[in-house]
Amino acid sequence: MSEPLADVGESPHALELDKLDVVYKVRGNDRQVLRGLTLHVRRGEAYGLVGESGCGKSTAALAIVNYLPRNGRVRSGGISINGRDALTLGRGDLRRLRSKSVSMVYQNPGAALNPSIRIGKQVAEVFRVGGAGTEDAVEHAHQALERVQIADVGSVMERYPHQLSGGMQQRVVIAMALAADPALLILDEPTTGLDSTVEAEVLDLVAALQSELRTSVLFISHNLGIIRKMCARVGVLYAGRLIEEGETETVLNDPRHPYTVGLLRCVPRGGVRKDHGRLDSVPGFLPNLGEELPGCVFAARCALAEARCHTEEPAAHEIGGSHMSRCHFHERAQALPREIGADLDLPPVDRAADALLRFDDLGKVFKQQGQDVHALVGASAAIWSGETLGLVGESGSGKTTLARAVLGLVEPTSGGVTLDGSELAPTLGGRSAADMRALQIVFQNPDSALNRRHPVRRIMRRTLKKLAGLKGAAAEQRMIELMKSVRLAERYVSARPNALSGGLKQRVAIARAFAGDPKLVVCDEPTSALDVSVQAAILNLLVELQAEKQVAYLFISHDLGVVRYISDRIAVLYLGRLQEIGPADVVFDGPHHPYTEALLSAVPTIDGGGRDRIKLEGDIPSAASPPSGCVFHTRCPRFLGEICKTEEPPLVEVEPNHSMRCHIPIEELRRLQARKADVHA
């Protein structure tokens, strides 16, 4: 066994970054990505590094393991791991550092595992590299997988990565990362690709292991709720500079930098809804990569900024304890003016009138390798003009299939859709121009939603021609109007999508969806690819458009805070079956379906505390072979007994406008769920 890295006993820190400057060389010029990043992770501590995309989070992680892309380098500053300088290591020492002292877990576990090697062999290899014999290594691998709470380790070891779910894959990656008992574990957005119930399980696991093994953790995330749950201290990164740092509770409850203040205000939380007012957003954009910023990095977007902010870099002000803020005016950061516009006049939804859109017993069966996959089973609901129906559920629950069937992009195998009382053709080919105009969509990923070869003008003009029948000057005028209504500056008309940021692209996509004055717009996770500050602006825009045009939304999202903010009513899907549908507040406040209850409890909130976690056992079953009886019975925390296994409960109206598919009577659920709240209070 090779000599381990000297464990310098006197260093209290697992990781120390000292005035770290990292630059990327782009076309011959050095562009600064990290600006004097100074932080430390104490032994056994979990430290959260939070920031929006492009702020340098991942660059910091890569610099620590000396794995920067070829055009990147550390220009100055120091990195020490366990008290040992990590920048001056030779090749052999560097290898030992990576194998023994630092481990990293990335966002996408599927890409971190070798697809052609069985799990057992793959995990054992880590131990073999560490010096164990072949048999010992397999033994260790077995134990490592047990440690990450994988049930039936024997069979998992025999499988290939693609045969495991995302959550299982991430457990395997974590097991491998912990194999060498590293001094520092870096987790870079480890749960971003996972469903909320699975995410909660993985986070619980990491928290348990961290306290058990006393591993030092650097946790990188854009999600403040997760950071709150996982980390004792947090650093907020903006444009490569640490602008605020301190105990997590302190920073989130008493932020002292305008950026942190703004970021916290962007997130819809605490049950805030669209009729309570609009969300706050952080105006402006991140500075460009490597832009010269002589003063405060945030000055250009800061409503509190004064002349000196643009010229003089703020020092790291100590605010008591370990709380630090790099703001000249940290004592009045929380007085940051709110950017909320005039209150909206959201007209009430008239549900006495006929519904705008109705789908009845809608079902879709896909053929997959000879198997029938029931993606959607007997879904019925209605949407009225001017309202938002939120659609929640984990991946594979049928949300997207439902939306696509409504739009006519997939042909349903049962049931149908009516618009304004008249039946719609099952596929687009049979629908009239008016029907097409009435139903439009905003996609999740603005990159793929806009043709990257077409400038904005061409995208808009073509859509106006097809949907509104406008040509020439009339089309040009309408295009300008539409762009104004989504707050897009006119000069973007000649830009191609790749020249626009994600938020701007999504505005173009929204303008396109509204070109033919639609009656219903499907919003398929329209903000999940965006940063929170941009998300807030897009949500505000959608609400404004709804108030103005009385459009209805079918709003799909896995982010419950977002859904609650924008929805009037919410439908919960599980394995293709509607489990619960009702007014947003009722669905959220309960009594709710046990699945809804579990979903809600899985979400880590910025406010902390709140609900007790209800653990859901195991993975989501396959839609190709759904469980008998109630499809949720295999994971249900309130499993009753035999009846759940044998008989599928009907969707019944348990109270006015609130329907649920559960054998447990509503009063019983109310009692169970209320007791739980009491215990917590």
Add this chain to the structure above:
Amino acid sequence: MSAMTDDAAGIEPAAGFIPKEASIARREMLRQLARSKTFLIGCVLVGFWVFWAIASTWLIPHDPLEQTDAILQSPSFAHWFGTDQFGRDIFSRVLAGAASTLRVAPLATLLGVTAGTMVGLVTGYFGGIVDETISRIVDAVLALPLIVIAVVALTALGSSDVTLIVVIGLIFTPPVARTVRATVLGERQLDYVQAAQLRGERAPYIMLSEILPNISGPIVVEATVRLGYAIFAVAGLTFLGFGVQPPSPDWSLQIAENYTLLSAGTYWWTVLFAGLAIATLVIGVNLVSDGLQQVVDQ
């Protein structure tokens, strides 16, 4: 209340982020090509032969078809590359020989790539039964020995530039179709295709105006690869006597007419220079192709 200022500020881009009318990406691509040695050397080689294909009529020292008594002379000042068995100047014939290859091969490639792109678009976009049927036919064609089909077709149709172009073009259609189909399958899943369907676009518009511009890179690369093969195909068929006919100074024809002399051991110049000409042109085309590939893949 500052609703407008808030959101107006929200869309203001940071300095230096203002998009230009011309595509930045395209300019960046050209810049990379200009820096690629592979691509530049390829262009020089191909350019050299294109120049002679056009200009040889006026610039070569001798008429490539003129027969003289000075037969089978080794290279000298009067005849740089020597003369062949009919006393024709090989230097002039090599330079003039570029024309036939560069007339047939690019047109055959154009035909093959165009037809292949159409088939690939249709199979990739529609999928299902259409795809199954056409793809099986494509597979069947790919399984046949192509040179045999070409020989049979050219014998039946008679050899001319036009039949040569058509036959080689049709033979190239299936492999191009297969490549294009694979690219279309990836592109078809992107949401902009669904967005187009949702505004009522018809399939031909979506294929040609939405998808095609996004897959032009791989198609251009495929075309250059095919061009290299087409040059070989023309040379091979001509050598066998089914392609360009005498007395054309075509390179492959020169080799075919003179290679028997090689057994005498002394008349190497009658074959060598024509062979080098084919080789440099094909290498040039392949270098261009590699250079494009590297840039497109990025």
